[in-house]
Amino acid sequence: MTARVVSTAAAAAARWPPAFRDGSFQAREVKDFREWTDVVNSHFPWLEHRNHCGSAFTASLRTLRFGNSHFAMITAGSSEVRRTRQLAAAAESGHIKLIWQLAGSLDIEQERCGAVIRRGQSTVIDTSRSYRCRLSEGAQFAVLTLPHEACPGWLRISRSLCGTVLAAPSALRAALGAVMALTDPALGDCDEGGDSVLRAVQSLVTTSLHQSAEGPEQAGHNGSRLRLAQQHILSRIGDPDLDPDELASALCMSRRSLYMLFKQHRTTPSKMIHDLRLQCCRQVLDEPAHLGRKITDIAFDHGFSDYATFSRLFKQQFGVTPSEFRLHGRGAPLS
Structure with a gap:
């Protein structure tokens, strides 16, 4: 047919x-x-x-x-x-x-x-x-x-x-x-309890999607703790005051334990914060829906305090400036 x-x-x-x-x-x-x-x-x-x-x-x-x-x-x-x-x-x-x-x-x-x-x-x-x-x-x-x-x-x-x-x-x-x-009809219309369930579902979905995206090197207990660190950073991505001390407190870890965890994965808390911010900014710059947004606003929305630092780190990470990426690099695969 x-x-x-x-x-x-x-x-x-x-x-x-x-x-x-x-x-x-x-x-x-x-x-x-x-x-x-x-x-x-x-x-x-x-x-x-x-x-x-x-x-x-x-x-x-x-x-x-x-x-x-x-x-x-x-x-x-x-x-x-x-x-x-x-x-x-x-x-x-x-x-x-x-x-x-x-x-x-x-x-x-x-x-x-x-x-x-x-x-x-x-x-x-x-x-x-x-x-x-x-x-x-x-x-x-x-x-x-x-x-x-x-x-x-x-x-x-x-x-x-x-x-x-x-x-x-x-x-x-x-x-x-x-x-x-x-969806149980016996529950009737959704109320505040339904909102709480949805928030729990969103948390489960977020965890599941990040688990699906991570590589096998992040498996196991320490991988789970590292994933929690990533999720916390992403949930506070726009906070310029986010630092390793705040991250350690959120994970109920000492600063020394936090650095030891990150050392096992060959990175540092500060580097992960910067890397996630840069990756998120690059993704936004790559989205057609955000073509009209100022690059400075995108940087500030993702926790960078000044454009010069953002531009310098972006070029170190991706080999081009944010402006060059938006002009010539859209559609390139993420690192």
Whole structure:
């Protein structure tokens, strides 16, 4: 059967009245592909749709919103969604989409990465960049959509994770179970307890994504402590007063123990702080959505107190100045 393509537009979402309100988990069953595209576009706009189903198309969507986060359970026939570069540029902002495959399979690609996600596996995509997802017949999956800031350090690790099978399955299953608990009708509308659960889920997701991104050399107890150090730095990346003493206090370690931990990984606390700040700045400079921002503002937002120091360290790390990177180096792989 020839794939049928339906392109999204801003009007597509407007045609479908909002069916779901904050804090209420509700469902929609459809038996028509055109109707399905409208339902999907009301929650996941700026997509192209292709129908690969050889028989009558059926699908269902159950969704739960909490503020700027969104959880959905989806079952659908063989089909495909694409976000092109043009549609990604048209979207207002980028989000993290964490996907748990519950049945069937999902063939996913984002830029140069791709994988087939099967039952029990998870993947993640960044909606600020182009991607493609093709569902097998009867595929069922859960999707948690979070803003970038929900995962400190996301911009630094995203390109190594998107479109891959994620590691750390236990923590990800725990995160899914926690969100699923909020969908219990007996709980009624989400309240402050639901917000607390979501914050815990975000913490689990952040830990899981960083575990998936780290190399095998960071495994084990000391690797976990180093990862906690990274997460704390990323959560305070904009604080110019962040220093090794504050980091040691946050990790409940002495200054000497902190330096011994970092020495095992052939670095120092100060170097890690600078490196993470530089990597985050480089990632922001590489994002089309931030082309209009002043480089000085980007540096200050990531904890640098003066532009001269930032520019000098950036050139030492990457071989070009921030201005040269923005002008000529965009799209280069991160170190």
